Amino acid sequence: MRKIRRHSEVPEATIHRLPRYLEKLKLLQAMGVEDVSSRQLAESLDIKASQLRHDFHYFGGFSRPGRPYQVGKLVPALEKIIGVSEPQPVAIVGAGHLGQALANYGNLEVQGFPVRGVFDANPRLVGLEIRGQPVRDMDELETVIANEGIRIAILTVPAQHAQAVTDRLVKAGIVGIVNFAPTDLKVPGTVAVRNERLAVGIMALSFKVKCILEGDCGAE
Amino acid sequence: MRKIRRHSEVPEATIHRLPRYLEKLKLLQAMGVEDVSSRQLAESLDIKASQLRHDFHYFGGFSRPGRPYQVGKLVPALEKIIGVSEPQPVAIVGAGHLGQALANYGNLEVQGFPVRGVFDANPRLVGLEIRGQPVRDMDELETVIANEGIRIAILTVPAQHAQAVTDRLVKAGIVGIVNFAPTDLKVPGTVAVRNERLAVGIMALSFKVKCILEGDCGAE
DNA sequence: AATCGCGTGTCAACCGGTTGACAGGTGTCC
């Protein structure tokens, strides 16, 4: 285990793979697997073994040369790197269909992101119970975020309100935002945003579908 | 307008940007804007103008040198390239919370992907009306796909059923799948899959949040 | 008509990420 580099030097592409490593490793752990080689793990994730080792290399490596990785050590190590060693409470802002679906999505809690507050401006939604939690009025946003120590917010409000709500979230101390609104958010450099654009995904797929149907694809 | 290259030569990264171009251009069109330069468009999307021109270059360019792009011509051209000149009917398989949320998500239809079938295996959900459409039993999957000419399916079933359902979809003639299940799907090469992994997104964000909170980020 | 400002199409340099290769460590089997 050598020197651990600064996070900023870890390439974006590697960051996006870390959660997949963790997911698969947890699965293996649940199955009672103790050791796993880079080749086994990489093949099950459909990537090259050299890439996996290269990724781990950014954090100094997790094994001694000659010995496979130990699942029991790798899982907590990755959890620490990703920042989910302990649960990260999150808020969901916007309790429309998508917000409700996410609030109901139990997997979030399992992955270490318990929902600790659901908010909406619509009084007809306020008070609605989702998984034992009430939808709260936007008035309570700041207090709940402060009391629960929430750092990450999931934004599922209509596009036209996204920026205003974002400004409030940033002021309230939110450091990371998962944005489902089809808009680009302006935030200070000290806040991380991740855009989950549903429509972009299906359109990119549509392009490939067209390409397949027209036999215009190099692959086949 | 020079030679149009084969789709297979268009880089993945460019494909993912096309929908964003279209989105923004439609917005401009709605605002009555007629001309737009690569710089204006690029800046509003927070990318480099040279990249935008480079992307368009794959399709032969959309303007004469010296003249800005004409929104009115660009929109249909991009729609054609992406494959949404005419509506692409889609099916939603799995009417759990997420499936219902997507079925209710009006934006899909606006973007050219009308939902023409919602399916679930759970008899308690079958018959439920969503936006004027019934949730159908899985038995009807093949007939509806055939009758409506559906080519794209959105998969929102639990992970353990994802592969089985996928096999059925492929057999039924589906060519593109947007996969929300946290599993990798095995499909023949003639089928395109796009994974929308919610948990991966929030975890990648968590990494950056940790990086910001610990002052371990190069950016600031 | 000549000039000027602005714009696209195009290309080459550059950069980050991926991939293959290998040196060296570890445990096992004979």
Added chain:
DNA sequence: GGACACCTGTCAACCGGTTGACACGCGATT
């Protein structure tokens, strides 16, 4: 104990994507 199979950490070559630079076209203005 020696040979062997297997494994990781590490590095260098490679590749695709991004970016900056520029030649040239167009329209307005003088």
